[in-house]
Amino acid sequence: MELTMLKTNTSSPAVSAEQDQRTSDTLQARLQNLAHGYKPCVLEDLGETTLMDRTDTKFVLPLKLGLQALTAMQNHYEVLEIDDQRLQPYNTLYFDTPAYYFYYAHLRSCTDRYKLRVRTYLVNDLTFLEIKRRTNKGRTVKERIQIDNYWPVLDPDAISWAVERLPGAAWPLEPVLNNRFYRLLLVNPDQAERITLDFGLQFSDRVHKKDLGPVVVAEVKRKSSHAESLFINWLHAAHQRPSSFSKYCLGMALLHPELKTNRIKPNLLQLQKMQGMRYA
Numbered sequence: 001m002e003l004t005m006l007k008t009n010t011s012s013p014a015v016s017a018e019q020d021q022r023t024s025d026t027l028q029a030r031l032q033n034l035a036h037g038y039k040p041c042v043l044e045d046l047g048e049t050t051l052m053d054r055t056d057t058k059f060v061l062p063l064k065l066g067l068q069a070l071t072a073m074q075n076h077y078e079v080l081e082i083d084d085q086r087l088q089p090y091n092t093l094y095f096d097t098p099a100y101y102f103y104y105a106h107l108r109s110c111t112d113r114y115k116l117r118v119r120t121y122l123v124n125d126l127t128f129l130e131i132k133r134r135t136n137k138g139r140t141v142k143e144r145i146q147i148d149n150y151w152p153v154l155d156p157d158a159i160s161w162a163v164e165r166l167p168g169a170a171w172p173l174e175p176v177l178n179n180r181f182y183r184l185l186l187v188n189p190d191q192a193e194r195i196t197l198d199f200g201l202q203f204s205d206r207v208h209k210k211d212l213g214p215v216v217v218a219e220v221k222r223k224s225s226h227a228e229s230l231f232i233n234w235l236h237a238a239h240q241r242p243s244s245f246s247k248y249c250l251g252m253a254l255l256h257p258e259l260k261t262n263r264i265k266p267n268l269l270q271l272q273k274m275q276g277m278r279y280a
Contacts, residue, residue, distance in 0.1 A: 024200055027063075027199065027200065028182065028200075031067075031070075031087050031182070031199060034070045034074075035070075035079050035086035035087055035184055038079035038086075039079075040078060040079060040081035041078040041080055041189070042080070042081060043080070043082065045078075046187065051194060051222070051223065052141065052142045052143070053142075054139065054221045054222060054223060055139055055224060055225040056219050056220070056221055057219070057229075057232060058217070058219050058220075058243055058244065059217075059218040059220075059235060059240055059241075059242060059243055060215060060216075060217055060218075060245065060271070060274075061216040061217075061218055061240060062214060063199075063214035064214070065216075065238060065240070066218065069197075069218075069231070069238075070184070070197070073230070073231060076188075076230050077188055077195065078186070078187045078188075078189055079184060080186075080187060082121075083124060087183075088121065088123040088182065088183050088185070089122040089123065089181075089183075090119065090179075090180065090182070090183055090198075091119070091179070092118070092119045092179040092180075092247075093118045093119075093177070094115065094117045094175070094179065095116045095173045095174060095176065096173065096174070096177075097172060097174075098174065101169055102114060102116070102170065103252050103259065104260070106249050106263070106264075107264070111135075112133070112134070112136050113134045114131060114132065114133050114166055114170065115131070115132040115246070116131055116162060116166065116170070118147070119144075120149070125149050126146065126149070127146065127147050127149045128144040128145065128146050129144060129145050129147050129154070129158050129161070130142060131143050131144070131165050138225075140221075143165060145158060176205065176252070177248060177251050177252055178205065179201065179202070179203055179247060180201075180202045180204075181198045181200055181202065181217075182198070182199045182200050183198050184196070184197045184199075186231070188230075193220065193227065193229060195219065195220050195231050196218070196219045196221070198216065198217040199216055201217065203255055204255075205255055208256075213274070214274065214275060217247060218235075220232055243266075245267045249264055250264060250267055250268075
């Protein structure tokens with residue numbers, strides 16, 4: 001199984017690329033300033049808030065509202081800091097079968113569904129092969145093993161580890177989607193709750209590339225969906241409601257309009273409102 005990073009088509013005009021870079025730099029500077037308004041925590045402090053078995057509550061927010069939420073939460077949460085960096089870049093490579101087994105399992109609302117990905121935490125150059133499972137009880141269970149940062153091919157032990165945990169129909173596998181973004185991770189110091197806020201999301205494959213633009217993807221991760229969350233309460237007061245979606249499925253739908261999108265059509269329409277994109 002080849003695990004080389006997908007080469008993407010980046011043939012946009014130079015002027016547009018320069019403008020995009022300036023916009024990205026400005027946003028990163030603003031996020032870093034906001035992040036420094038929080039008390040820091042380190043990986044060793046996370047404890048049970050690593051939440052490898054949890055419930056997820058997801059929101060897709062306009063950038064302006066996401067920045068307002070960050071400001072409002074500064075006295076209530078801490079922010080993860082790694083190697084003096086609070087705004088951390090991620091790269092995720094997703095795998096699927098030629099018939100898109102994982103993608104269509106999500107669209108069919110299968111009660112037990114999976115994702116397979118290689119995620120690189122660029123701030124400290126750690127790379128993991130990860131399986132993310134949504135159980136029939138509505139919980140998210142994540143398992144992972146660390147792999148070589150410079151993997152050209154997944155080694156037999158890693159392949160065996162994945163095959164043992166995935167359904168038999170999820171084979172053969174190939175890399176289909178690359179996802180890059182910047183993340184702030186907020187931690188509740190008083191209970192098992194953490195919040196990820198992802199900015200500057202980009203999806204790409206060997207041919208296509210899409211930027212989500214001024215959009216924030218927020219996920220609240222808790223032991224139970226009934227646990228109190230100040231962050232969710234604030235969003236509810238701002239008339240925001242949770243959105244059932246997958247970054248993987250969203251990226252695939254954006255890059256491949258030939259795929260069926262029935263279950264995630266509301267997410268695509270929501271993006272259309274936020275960034276002026278059109279979807280049939």
